[in-house]
Amino acid sequence: MKHFADRLNAAVRRCQTPALVGLDPRLDNLPRAIVAAASERTNSPAKAAASAFEEFCSRIIDVVAPLVPAVKPQAAFFEQHGPAGCAALHNVIRQARAAGLIVICDAKRGDIGSTAEAYADAYLAGKSPDAAAWGADALTVNPYLGADTLQPFVRTAIERGAGIYVLVRTSNPGASTFQDRESDGRKLYQHVAATVEALNTETLGESGFGIVGAVVGATYPAELSELRQQMPHTPFLVPGYGSQGAGAADVASGFTANGLGALVNSSRGINFAWQRAPYREHFSEDQWEQAVEAATRDMIAEFAEQTPAGALREQ
Amino acid sequence: MKHFADRLNAAVRRCQTPALVGLDPRLDNLPRAIVAAASERTNSPAKAAASAFEEFCSRIIDVVAPLVPAVKPQAAFFEQHGPAGCAALHNVIRQARAAGLIVICDAKRGDIGSTAEAYADAYLAGKSPDAAAWGADALTVNPYLGADTLQPFVRTAIERGAGIYVLVRTSNPGASTFQDRESDGRKLYQHVAATVEALNTETLGESGFGIVGAVVGATYPAELSELRQQMPHTPFLVPGYGSQGAGAADVASGFTANGLGALVNSSRGINFAWQRAPYREHFSEDQWEQAVEAATRDMIAEFAEQTPAGALREQ
Numbered sequence: 174m175k176h177f178a179d180r181l182n183a184a185v186r187r188c189q190t191p192a193l194v195g196l197d198p199r200l201d202n203l204p205r206a207i208v209a210a211a212s213e214r215t216n217s218p219a220k221a222a223a224s225a226f227e228e229f230c231s232r233i234i235d236v237v238a239p240l241v242p243a244v245k246p247q248a249a250f251f252e253q254h255g256p257a258g259c260a261a262l263h264n265v266i267r268q269a270r271a272a273g274l275i276v277i278c279d280a281k282r283g284d285i286g287s288t289a290e291a292y293a294d295a296y297l298a299g300k301s302p303d304a305a306a307w308g309a310d311a312l313t314v315n316p317y318l319g320a321d322t323l324q325p326f327v328r329t330a331i332e333r334g335a336g337i338y339v340l341v342r343t344s345n346p347g348a349s350t351f352q353d354r355e356s357d358g359r360k361l362y363q364h365v366a367a368t369v370e371a372l373n374t375e376t377l378g379e380s381g382f383g384i385v386g387a388v389v390g391a392t393y394p395a396e397l398s399e400l401r402q403q404m405p406h407t408p409f410l411v412p413g414y415g416s417q418g419a420g421a422a423d424v425a426s427g428f429t430a431n432g433l434g435a436l437v438n439s440s441r442g443i444n445f446a447w448q449r450a451p452y453r454e455h456f457s458e459d460q461w462e463q464a465v466e467a468a469t470r471d472m473i474a475e476f477a478e479q480t481p482a483g484a485l486r487e488q
Numbered sequence: 489m490k491h492f493a494d495r496l497n498a499a500v501r502r503c504q505t506p507a508l509v510g511l512d513p514r515l516d517n518l519p520r521a522i523v524a525a526a527s528e529r530t531n532s533p534a535k536a537a538a539s540a541f542e543e544f545c546s547r548i549i550d551v552v553a554p555l556v557p558a559v560k561p562q563a564a565f566f567e568q569h570g571p572a573g574c575a576a577l578h579n580v581i582r583q584a585r586a587a588g589l590i591v592i593c594d595a596k597r598g599d600i601g602s603t604a605e606a607y608a609d610a611y612l613a614g615k616s617p618d619a620a621a622w623g624a625d626a627l628t629v630n631p632y633l634g635a636d637t638l639q640p641f642v643r644t645a646i647e648r649g650a651g652i653y654v655l656v657r658t659s660n661p662g663a664s665t666f667q668d669r670e671s672d673g674r675k676l677y678q679h680v681a682a683t684v685e686a687l688n689t690e691t692l693g694e695s696g697f698g699i700v701g702a703v704v705g706a707t708y709p710a711e712l713s714e715l716r717q718q719m720p721h722t723p724f725l726v727p728g729y730g731s732q733g734a735g736a737a738d739v740a741s742g743f744t745a746n747g748l749g750a751l752v753n754s755s756r757g758i759n760f761a762w763q764r765a766p767y768r769e770h771f772s773e774d775q776w777e778q779a780v781e782a783a784t785r786d787m788i789a790e791f792a793e794q795t796p797a798g799a800l801r802e803q
Contacts, residue, residue, distance in 0.1 A: 249599055252606070252607065253606045253609055254610075254621055255578055255622060259574040259575075262571075281597070283630060285659065286660060288562060291564040291567070292564045295564065296567075306534060306568060306570030306573070307567075316632065317630050317632040317658075317666060317667070319663050319665040320665040321662030322660060343600060343632075345600035345601060345634055347633075347634035347635050347637065349634065350635040351631060351632060351635075351680065355671050356669040356670050356671045357669075361666060361669060364666060364669060
C-alpha cells in the first residue's frame with residue numbers, strides 16, 4: 174500500500190487511536206540527566222543540545238511507538254541548534270520510521286517553482302525513507318504564496334506515496350488576522366480549504382481520502398466542525414489539544430463518523446508530562462518516560478470516550 | 489551601528505548599488521570540475537553535494553563581496569541534501585559575513601508562539617554572527633499564520649540588530665490566488681503590507697526605515713510601485729529580476745528617490761551566468777567566475793542607469 178492516506182488510516186485503525194505525538198525538544202525542559210550525559214560527550218554546546226534532543230526523542234519514540242500511529246517532530250527546535258540540530262532531526266525521523274511510526278515533519282515550508290520542488294524533494298520520502306534526504310512521510314506546508322506553489326509538493330507526494338498538510342486555520346490567538354479576511358462570501362481559510370479539497374479529488378486513495386491534508390486548530394472548534402463538512406476528502410492535522418487549551422470535546426467534530434479523518438496532536442503535554450499536572454504528582458524526573466506513557470494513554474482514552482475515535486474499536 | 493536598516497543602507501551606499509546576489513546552488517548546474525573534486529573527497533553523495541555547494545558559493549562570495557552589499561542564500565537547495573547541506577549553508581553564511589556581506593537567509597519560516605521564537609533565535613544573529621546558530625543578518629518570513637506570529641521575529645530582530653523580510657506580494661505566476669483576495673477594500677497583500685508598515689513605525693532607524701522588510705516581486709511592477717507608496721518606512725527585497733523575466737525598468741518604482749528602499753535580487757542569472765546568453769558566448773565553463781563577475785557588473789550598471797539607484801553615486 175503506497176497511498177499516504179491509506180497508510181495513515183491503516184495505522185490509525187491498527188492503533189485504534191488518532192493520537193499524534195509531537196516531538197518538541199526544548200533544552201530548558203529536558204530531563205537533567207539527559208542534558209548532563211550529552212554535555213559529557215562533547216565540548217560544543219550545539220552538539221550537546223543536539224545529542225540530548227536525539228536521546229530524548231529516541232526514548233519518547235520507544236515509549237509511544239506501540240501506542241500511536243504517528244509522530245510530528247517540530248523542525249524549529251532542532252534548527253535552533255544549527256547543523257548539529259538538523260542532524261539530530263534527521264536521525265529522529267529515521268528512528269521513528271524504523272519503529273513503524275508515520276512521521277509528519279512540521280517545518281511549514283513553502284516557496285515558488287523550482288525552490289518548492291527542492292523542499293518537496295528534501296522532505297517527502299513517503300513509503301520509502303530513503304527516497305528523500307529527511308525521510309518523512311509528510312510535511313506541513315504554507316499556502317500564502319499561491320496554489321501554484323502547492324503543486325510541486327503534490328506531484329512529489331504522489332510519486333513517492335507521501336502526503337502534505339497545508340496550513341488552513343492555525344491554532345494561535347492571532348490566526349484570524351489574515352485567515353478570517355472575507356472575500357466573495359468566504360474567509361481566506363475557506364478559500365484555502367477549497368483549494369486543498371479540490372487537490373484531493375485528484376489524489377483519492379481506497380479509504381476515500383486524498384494526500385493533501387489540512388492543518389486546522391482545535392482551539393477553533395466551530396471552524397473545525399465547519400471545515401470537516403467542507404472538506405470530506407481531506408485528512409486533518411489538529412494542533413492545539415492539551416497545552417494550548419483545547420480538550421477532547423473540542424476536537425470531536427474533526428472526525429468522520431467512523432473515527433477517521435483527523436490526527437490530533439499533543440506535544441508539550443506529552444513530552445514534558447512529568448513537569449505538569451496531574452503527572453508531576455505521580456512521577457519523578459527519573460520516571461519521565463512513565464509520565465510520557467501515562468499522558469499518551471490518557472489522551473488515547475479521552476479520544477476513545479469523548480470523540481468518534483471510539484468507533485475505531487469496532488473496525 | 490546596530491540597526492539593521494541603517495547597516496543595510498550604509499552598505500548600499502558604500503557599494504553604490506542595491507544589487508543582491510542570490511546563492512541558489514543546484515547540483516545539475518554546478519561547474520563539473522567542482523562536482524568532480526567534491527566527489528573525490530567523500531563517498532557520500534549528500535556530503536559531496538554539500539561540499540560542492542560550499543565551494544561554489546564560497547567562490548561566488550569572493551567574486552561579489554567587493555561589488556554588492558548583500559547575498560541571499562536559498563535554504564531549500566541546501567536542505568535538499570540533508571544535514572550535510574545544512575552544514576554547508578551554515579558555513580556559507582559565515583563566509584559571507586566574514587567577507588563583509590549582509591546575509592539574508594531565504595528560508596521563509598513561520599510558526600506560532602514559542603516555535604516562532606525558536607526560528608527567530610536560530611537564524612537572526614544580526615550585528616554579531618555568533619548571536620545565532622545560523623548567523624544571518626535577516627530572514628524571510630511567511631505571514632499567513634497571523635500578525636501575532638511575526639512578533640517573536642520582530643522582538644529578536646530588535647534585540648540583535650537583525651531584520652526580517654515578510655512575504656507581501658510574491659513573484660510567482662499564481663501569487664494572486666490568495667494574495668489578491670479583496671476584503672474591506674484592500675487585497676490581502678495590502679493588509680499584510682499595512683501590518684508590516686505599522687510594525688516599522690516602532691522600529692525606525694536613523695535612515696528612516698524600520699527592520700521589518702517586505703518581499704515584493706519585480707514581476708508585478710504596478711503592485712511594487714503602489715506598495716512603495718503605501719510602505720514608506722519598509723525596506724523591500726525584490727525577487728523576480730533576470731531569470732524570472734523582470735528588467736531594470738520593472739524594479740525602478742521600488743526605490744525611493746535617493747536610490748534606497750529596495751534590494752533587487754538575481755540568483756540563477758548570476759550563479760549560472762556562464763550557461764546563459766549573452767555570457768555563454770564569451771566565457772567557458774572554466775571561466776564561470778568571470779561570468780559571475782560580468783553578470784553582476786552588468787546588473788549593477790543597469791540599475792545605475794535605469795533606476796533611482798543611480799542617485800547613490802551622488803551620496
